[in-house]
Amino acid sequence: MTPETAVVQALNGISFGALLFILAAGLSLIFGMMDVVNLAHGAFYMLGAYITLTVVQRTGQFWLALLLAPPLIGALGLVMEPLLLRRLRGRHLDQVLLTIGVSLVIADLVGLTWGREIRSVPFPAGLDHAISILGGDYPVYRLFVIAFGVVLAVILAIVHRRTRVGALIRAGVQDAPMLAALGVDIDRLFAVTFAIGAALAGLAGVIAAPVFGIYPGMDVDYLIYSLVVVVVGGLGTLSGAVAGSALIGPIDTFGKVLFPQFALALIFAVMALVLLLRPTGLLGRIRIAR
Amino acid sequence: MDAKNGAERRSYRLTRRKFLAASSAAAAIAACGPAATPNPSGAATVEPTASPGPALKIGQLLPFTKVYAELGNSMKRATDLYLKQKGNKLANRPVTVVYEDEANDPVVGAQKTQKFIDSDRVDLMMGIVATPIAYAVRNAIDAAKLVFIETNAGGNALTRTTTNCTPSCKSKYIFRSSFSSYQISYPIGEYFATQKGVKEVFTFVADYGFGNESAADFTSGFTKGGGKITGSLKAPLGSADFLPYVTQLKAQNTKDIYSFFSGTDAINYIKAWTQLGMTAAGYKMNGAGFLTEQDVLKEVKEQANGATTSLFWAVTLDNAENKAFVDLYQKEYSLLPDVFALQAWDGMQAVDLALQAVKGDTTNKDAFIAALENVKFKSPRGDFEFDKETHNPIQDMYIREVKVQSGQAVNTIVGKVARVTDPGK
Numbered sequence: 172m173t174p175e176t177a178v179v180q181a182l183n184g185i186s187f188g189a190l191l192f193i194l195a196a197g198l199s200l201i202f203g204m205m206d207v208v209n210l211a212h213g214a215f216y217m218l219g220a221y222i223t224l225t226v227v228q229r230t231g232q233f234w235l236a237l238l239l240a241p242p243l244i245g246a247l248g249l250v251m252e253p254l255l256l257r258r259l260r261g262r263h264l265d266q267v268l269l270t271i272g273v274s275l276v277i278a279d280l281v282g283l284t285w286g287r288e289i290r291s292v293p294f295p296a297g298l299d300h301a302i303s304i305l306g307g308d309y310p311v312y313r314l315f316v317i318a319f320g321v322v323l324a325v326i327l328a329i330v331h332r333r334t335r336v337g338a339l340i341r342a343g344v345q346d347a348p349m350l351a352a353l354g355v356d357i358d359r360l361f362a363v364t365f366a367i368g369a370a371l372a373g374l375a376g377v378i379a380a381p382v383f384g385i386y387p388g389m390d391v392d393y394l395i396y397s398l399v400v401v402v403v404g405g406l407g408t409l410s411g412a413v414a415g416s417a418l419i420g421p422i423d424t425f426g427k428v429l430f431p432q433f434a435l436a437l438i439f440a441v442m443a444l445v446l447l448l449r450p451t452g453l454l455g456r457i458r459i460a461r
Numbered sequence: 462m463d464a465k466n467g468a469e470r471r472s473y474r475l476t477r478r479k480f481l482a483a484s485s486a487a488a489a490i491a492a493c494g495p496a497a498t499p500n501p502s503g504a505a506t507v508e509p510t511a512s513p514g515p516a517l518k519i520g521q522l523l524p525f526t527k528v529y530a531e532l533g534n535s536m537k538r539a540t541d542l543y544l545k546q547k548g549n550k551l552a553n554r555p556v557t558v559v560y561e562d563e564a565n566d567p568v569v570g571a572q573k574t575q576k577f578i579d580s581d582r583v584d585l586m587m588g589i590v591a592t593p594i595a596y597a598v599r600n601a602i603d604a605a606k607l608v609f610i611e612t613n614a615g616g617n618a619l620t621r622t623t624t625n626c627t628p629s630c631k632s633k634y635i636f637r638s639s640f641s642s643y644q645i646s647y648p649i650g651e652y653f654a655t656q657k658g659v660k661e662v663f664t665f666v667a668d669y670g671f672g673n674e675s676a677a678d679f680t681s682g683f684t685k686g687g688g689k690i691t692g693s694l695k696a697p698l699g700s701a702d703f704l705p706y707v708t709q710l711k712a713q714n715t716k717d718i719y720s721f722f723s724g725t726d727a728i729n730y731i732k733a734w735t736q737l738g739m740t741a742a743g744y745k746m747n748g749a750g751f752l753t754e755q756d757v758l759k760e761v762k763e764q765a766n767g768a769t770t771s772l773f774w775a776v777t778l779d780n781a782e783n784k785a786f787v788d789l790y791q792k793e794y795s796l797l798p799d800v801f802a803l804q805a806w807d808g809m810q811a812v813d814l815a816l817q818a819v820k821g822d823t824t825n826k827d828a829f830i831a832a833l834e835n836v837k838f839k840s841p842r843g844d845f846e847f848d849k850e851t852h853n854p855i856q857d858m859y860i861r862e863v864k865v866q867s868g869q870a871v872n873t874i875v876g877k878v879a880r881v882t883d884p885g886k
Contacts, residue, residue, distance in 0.1 A: 172712070173712060175712075176708060176709070176712040179708050180705055180708055183702070183704045183705050183708060184705075186704075187701075187702050187704075282530070286531070287530040287531045287534070288531045288756060289531075289724055289725045289728060289756060289757075289760065290760060291728050291732065291760035291761065301736060301737070301738050307711070307737075308737055308738040308741075308742075309737075310704075310736035310737065312736070313704065313736070382702075382732070383701055383702070383725075383729055384724075384725035384728040384729050384760070386528070386724070386725045387527070387528065387530065388527065388528050392699065392701065393701070396701070423702070424702070424704075424705045425705075427696070427700070427702075427705045427706060428705050428706075428708075428709055431668070431694065431695050431696070432668075432695075434696075434697055434700075435697045
């Protein structure tokens with residue numbers, strides 16, 4: 172591999188990692204707060220991509236989709252949490268089963284609404300060209316994905332560390348019953364957290380839509396990627412999602428290039444290795460069983 | 462525990478009895494969805510006519526869920542349309558089609574095939590999209606002496622003589638109305654070397670049975686014609702991100718790339734190709750026809766401009782049968798037929814003609830098989846007949862190039878390799 176190719180492949184890996192971060196951040200947030208592995212996360216992601224498809228078809232405005240889809244899917248999360256998950260609070264496995272059910276329902280409704288053909292969204296105007304890097308063309312949209320991922324990580328970190336909502340979330344992750352005893356409306360906090368997590372999945376769907384095909388089954392494909400990221404990085408922490416995606420994106424990319432026969436298995440091998448050495452993930456907290 | 466189980470079993474019986482009573486009443490009124498007809502009595506009924514022969518029951522095993530659902534829908538549309546224009550009768554036998562969902566799963570496919578054999582007792586079977594499923598049910602079909610028309614899966618072994626029948630082998634009872642992967646890959650390889658004057662090709666294919674077969678057949682055709690393969694790259698089926706692969710393609714110097722991808726992979730590949738400015742850098746995209754079939758082309762549009770592929774059909778193919786087929790299909794469904802619809806259509810056409818030759822008698826299997834072997838007709842793809850040796854079609858392969866005509870990207874025919882047949886081993 173020439174140095175130029177290596178640099179381009181590194182950019183490919185980082186941009187894939189940035190996308191994985193946007194996707195995994197919500198999953199990690201929900202788990203950290205509610206102890207629920209939300210397996211409907213992939214379905215929210217899929218919904219984000221399909222809403223983008225409709226908005227782009229109707230108006231031609233990708234940016235409108237970026238503004239519209241996350242709040243819509245967030246609203247869905249805001250309804251879903253009190254309606255379904257809250258009834259099973261404390262029964263973690265049942266909640267996980269419930270999210271599988273929700274994901275199946277969403278995937279089938281998407282199939283009924285949008286059809287089961289494969290679809291694609293064009294790159295937004297202004298980001299559809301390539302610029303020259305080291306003598307080769309590189310697509311601007313991929314650089315935009317990297318920038319978007321970084322900015323989002325910074326915003327989430329600021330919200331997490333400096334705002335009241337962030338403080339509540341951190342406290343809720345530490346000890347939700349104590350927080351409730353202190354007079355915080357924990358039901359509302361859980362619903363809002365779930366909504367933010369769902370909105371982040373929808374956001375990932377919007378950002379990914381122009382890059383990857385939109386198709387039935389995309390929910391499961393990317394759910395697996397996001398699970399690998401949060402398991403490697405450490406469940407339930409924002410820095411864990413950053414570390415996981417920064418690791419998995421480039422490993423996946425260079426794995427495809429250097430060990431093509433082993434490409435699919437590589438990230439799972441890395442996950443197994445991390446779990447053996449650090450069962451809580453790279454930056455995971457040691458959880459006290461409740 | 463036991464008592465509880467007993468109670469459950471009793472209540473289950475009760476509900477089933479209730480269900481049967483209700484469903485037999487409902488069967489008269491309800492037009493059940495085809496995939497949801499679990500018993501023969503629920504199958505679609507046929508209008509009575511003057512003196513119809515005994516009903517002909519066709520089992521269609523197609524994917525209606527999972528990744529290939531749209532292919533199954535397309536093939537069902539063509540089947541229904543063929544029967545509709547024939548007044549739901551073939552050789553004066555009213556036709557019942559039992560649709561089952563193979564769900565892109567060999568285990569499910571095997572179960573449903575057994576259902577066709579044991580409980581539906583179909584007269585013949587058709588369908589199956591994915592090669593692994595076709596391979597998985599081959600022995601059951603052969604043992605049951607059930608005539609089966611494969612209408613998509615292109616795995617070479619299904620119509621070949623192989624050592625120990627691994628992974629599959631031809632059967633007297635199995636015909637194929639679609640293609641073998643040899644047919645869509647070998648001729649274009651030879652054509653590139655001998656007609657197009659291409660010296661070197663780099664291959665980049667999906668890393669699974671069919672993609673590997675396609676690369677191997679292309680390679681043998683191309684090298685036989687005097688060409689040289691400079692290298693190869695493989696991507697797992699369903700790779701999310703194609704940019705790393707296309708970056709690698711661009712890092713090597715052979716300009717002609719031969720690929721086998723379809724569906725989402727094809728879209729992602731072509732988009733990554735455009736993003737990296739491959740065409741501007743002088744690279745040429747080539748491949749098996751599915752790389753630029755309608756499902757892909759309508760999404761990537763002019764991004765596929767210039768791609769050269771080979772297939773036995775194109776929606777734009779200029780002949781009377783194709784015009785009639787495309788018009789009829791468009792009138793019925795307001796959408797263009799795809800190659801999968803064509804394959805199902807030709808399967809039905811072959812069955813129809815063979816049935817007429819034996820006057821609708823399917824009880825004499827040998828006579829029916831001989832009739833199928835002798836079927837010859839003008840298909841929308843051109844002249845169609847089965848190779849008597851392999852039961853795979855003998856057909857023309859078209860070399861097609863994607864061109865943008867009045868703002869629309871279409872496959873235009875630029876060359877033809879006539880009467881391609883599978884070598885059979």
